[in-house]
Amino acid sequence: MNREVVVIGAGLAGAEAAYQLAKNGIKVKLYEMRPKVSTEAHKSDKFAELVCSNSLGGDHLGNASGLMKEELRRMGSLLIEIADQTKVPAGQALAVDREGFSQIITDRLHSMENIEIINEELKEIPKDTVVLVASGPLTSEALSKNIAEMLDQEYLYFYDAAAPxxxxxxxxxxxxxxxxxxxxxxxxxxxxxxxxxxxxxxxxxxxxxxxxxxxxxxxxxxxxxxxxxxxxxxxxxxxxxxxxxxxxxxxxxxxxxxxxxxxxxxxxxxxxxxxxxxxxxxxxxxxxxxxxxxxxxxxxxxxxxxxxVMHRNTFIDSTKLLTPALNLKSNDNIYFAGQITGGEGYVCAIATGLMAATNIIRKFDGKEPIVLDDRSSIGAIIKYITEEKKNFQPMGPNFGIIKSLDERIRDKKEKYNKISKIALDYLEEKLNQEK
Missing domain, CATH: 2.40.30 (Elongation Factor Tu (Ef-tu); domain 3)
Known part of the structure; x- marks a missing residue:
């Protein structure tokens, strides 16, 4: 198989995925329609633009979002590395210099020889290559229509808003x-x-x-x-x-x-x-x-x-359509990542982008996909968005979907820190097994 991937969208998921693929010797065609075609929420032409808050949520192990960030650090996430570099004072949260964060990511991807950046609106999913759809909740009308026709399903949606x-x-x-x-x-x-x-x-x-x-x-x-x-x-x-x-x-x-x-x-x-x-x-x-x-x-x-501002966020019914490897059940060459999957929030987008890229790399290498179980925060969110359910709604990282402890601990801080330790120990063991 030709080691080339089309990545649609240079948001958080697409940028992380493009980096991981290119770093592992895979040619990437990264399509980003901005600045030629803008959206109702974006303000710049930079990659990984944070359109709502500049905060990526809690950054300590007593917080599920903080746990997910630490898992991503251990898996070599570029975007979390740059978030740490560009962080601004925000107490126990990881908030970033919005402009600096996007600029560094944009410059990094532009500098990678395995990435070809194409500033055009891709209106149809290519049929002759491996594709990662990371077009986000503000996917263009033409591409949205093409995806809906391909999946034979209507999009789900919710409204999101940004602060002044x-x-x-x-x-x-x-x-x-x-x-x-x-x-x-x-x-x-x-x-x-x-x-x-x-x-x-x-x-x-x-x-x-x-x-x-x-x-x-x-x-x-x-x-x-x-x-x-x-x-x-x-x-x-x-x-x-x-x-x-x-x-x-x-x-x-x-x-x-x-x-x-x-x-x-x-x-x-x-x-x-x-x-x-x-x-x-x-x-x-x-x-x-x-x-x-x-x-x-x-x-x-x-x-x-x-x-x-307030804008419409669209997402697919991932629970019916995607495998735990984040590719379509109906076409294993087409992967989805980011908020279009219903994984809510910046950190989930980064996590699904990294995991989709990881499994595409393994596909090229003839290996089975890595599927993390719900002991980890990343595994729990992917399980949530790929396990079939009647009323699917977007969800971000939280301890409610991470595997419970066998013992009962009343103190919340102690309980969450123990869940986090189990998650990180499990992740380290899993990554060592896959080396």
Missing amino acids: IVTLESIDKDKVYFQSRYGKGDGEYINCPMTKEEYEAFYEALITAERAPMKKFEEEKLFEGCMPVERIAQRGIKTLLFGPLKPKGLTNPKTDRWDYAVVQLRQDDKDGKLYNLVGFQTNLKWGEQKRVFSMIPGLENAEFIRYG
């Missing part, structure tokens, strides 16, 4: 304070405190603000992990106080006590000039975002360099 970004210099420093929740960090977050009266006025403005219109023929299916802040608010006046505006663990240095509500901002770039509003994914019209979010203490004169 403001400049540091436009924030009123006299009204905010730097602090990490419960002191877990070096005070990286900017905290905008609210009194009860300020919160209630903000809440009323938020729930009555005008939202951008949805397409009339579509039902609004929202993913809980990226629920627009205005929709969270509509569930009740105190709902935000247990969500993105929760004051717990933040002691205002001016009053030496917790505030009624707190809006947190997280550094978005390496230089610390840009900050995003944590948990403020939104579908409000841009003028309404400026009006309502400027009511937040400290943001009265904030300069918004990017407003929040």
Whole structure:
């Protein structure tokens, strides 16, 4: 078999896969339609652009996303390596300089001799070669139609949203304070405190603000992990106080006590000039975002360099279509990776990209695919997206789908750390067996 692979999409999954394939001597034709054809969410022509948050989630072993990152480090993930290089202060999370992260990945792939980058929209899946479809949840209309026809199935979908970004210099420093929740960090977050009266006025403005219109023929299916802040608010006046505006663990240095509500901002770039509003994914019209979010203490004169947007994410019913090796049951030369599989979030996209590439390499070498079981975080998410179920919904890394312990441990921290140790020991043993 000709050792060549067509990779469709240079997002997180496609970029990771292209690197792994090329590093192992396989010729890659990497198709990326941007900048010729853009999407409703992308802002640049760089690879692996982070369109929503700049955070890749928790980065400690008491967190399932943190476990998945550590598994990826041990498997030689390029994108996690670059995320570590470009990280910005974010407490116990791994957040990155959004621009720097994408630029380094773009430069690295451009420099690899086994990768041919083709900036064109690929409208049909090639039939005469091995293909990895990593076109993401914002797959172009033409390619979406071709995939649907090939699979003889309609796409599933949900709506995702991004949060606004403001400049540091436009924030009123006299009204905010730097602090990490419960002191877990070096005070990286900017905290905008609210009194009860300020919160209630903000809440009323938020729930009555005008939202951008949805397409009339579509039902609004929202993913809980990226629920627009205005929709969270509509569930009740105190709902935000247990969500993105929760004051717990933040002691205002001016009053030496917790505030009624707190809006947190997280550094978005390496230089610390840009900050995003944590948990403020939104579908409000841009003028309404400026009006309502400027009511937040400290943001009265904030300069918004990017407003929040909401977009439709499409994904295939992977549970009926894919094998645990991430290729189609109906065609073992066509693989899928990234959010188009229903694995939710940045880290899942990287993980499925790496695993699909690993199994394509093994296919060329005449070896059986590597299938990790649910003792590992990566194995658990792939099992979730490839094990048939009636009502398939996107899911990211979590301890609920990782194999349970044989013993009962009440302390959550102790329990999750033990699950993580088992996962990493298992992964090391599995990788040593496959050498």
